[in-house]
């Protein structure tokens with residue numbers, strides 16, 4: 001069965017009507033009764049949960065941010081977001097008719113009691129963590145109900161990528177309690193497709209992953225962009241034939257069109273022509289991921305949303321003012337169909353250019369909503385304390401854009417450090433690049449400095465050319481879950 005069936009034929013108006021209804025019912029049946037955090041929020045702000053009837057009413061609720069989930073004083077605060085029904089709350093908030101209905105359904109299911117059914121719906125059974133670089137990781141809990149949602153989104157993506165039942169998948173996402181690995185693992189299981197999950201570079205090493213790749217010959221590979229790139233380059237150096245690869249699905253990191261072209265060129269060099277390359281977007285707090293669909297020339301289709309499961313708003317990151325759907329702004333996430341850890345109006349810290357698109361997808365025809373693929377993390381810039389770089393507020397994403405888009409550069413690392421490693425001395429920016437057969441290093445350095453100054457108004461203090469093997473170590477490509485593309489080695493004061 002097509003996992004998109006229940007939403008793919010809805011018009012924009014019908015989607016909005018469904019979301020309004022679902023939002024009201026979700027808040028009144030599950031969130032207000034069973035979430036101690038949100039019951040407090042509603043009561044403190046004197047908001048009657050019954051009055052949240054439409055998406056427009058969400059503006060009465062304050063935003064939820066990472067800080068609400070965990071504080072230094074209360075590291076267990078995330079527990080207040082987990083729905084915790086008990087007999088008293090159920091009696092207080094649920095109409096008798098709902099319990100009667102559940103009892104009837106249980107009778108039809110045979111041995112399963114109402115308590116069993118409630119346990120399946122709410123009992124915490126699984127957990128993934130946020131991957132903060134500076135903040136402590138925050139756990140997000142799943143019940144069986146949420147695993148079913150994870151299965152559904154996984155099989156929706158498999159359908160979107162047009163992966164056939166006789167194809168083989170290789171999951172190279174790092175093995176960890178992080179969303180990407182498990183979204184892929186559960187998605188493939190649910191879609192009934194063969195998948196080898198290697199655990200990534202940290203678990204099996206590049207040699208191990210490469211051997212598994214050549215033995216399994218999967219047509220679909222999923223992983224983190226930097227590691228997939230590394231693995232394909234490894235194959236290219238050995239002049240291996242990768243013609244069995246048809247699709248590459250990337251996650252856990254931003255993917256640009258330029259990256260897709262570079263990767264496609266390397267794949268062509270290994271005999272893999274016309275490889276379709278997709279990006280995905282997801283975050284721990286949503287406990288799901290969304291994906292692009294197949295397109296010509298590596299154009300990004302935008303991420304296909306699940307409007308039966310969530311509502312996205314777009315707001316001005318500074319003022320919190322709500323923007324129109326197609327406008328740029330920070331993505332705000334509200335769950336409308338989940339259990340265990342639930343967040344409403346969650347500030348993702350992700351800035352989207354191009355907002356939400358509601359026209360049917362020109363590539364696959366799906367009528368569900370999409371968000372533009374041009375997403376950058378506001379939180380990265382906050383984490384790196386940019387105001388302190390040479391006393392200027394710098395958006396490091398602009399550095400990344402320039403460096404990613406240069407065809408002469410394969411890998412790069414930007415290091416921010418203190419002159420002489422003295423915490424009171426001036427900031428320095430060093431860029432490391434492997435030579436990759438550059439004709440002239442000094443003229444290339446001049447060109448790169450000019451480009452960076454034009455885009456970021458900041459010149460690097462030094463551009464260092466280092467061998468690729470050293471670069472792989474600097475980036476921790478084979479040892480870390482996420483590459484160290486930007487390194488802030490300034491001593492903390």
Ligand SMILES: [Zn+2]
Nearest residue numbers: 293361363364
């Ligand atoms: Zn599409």
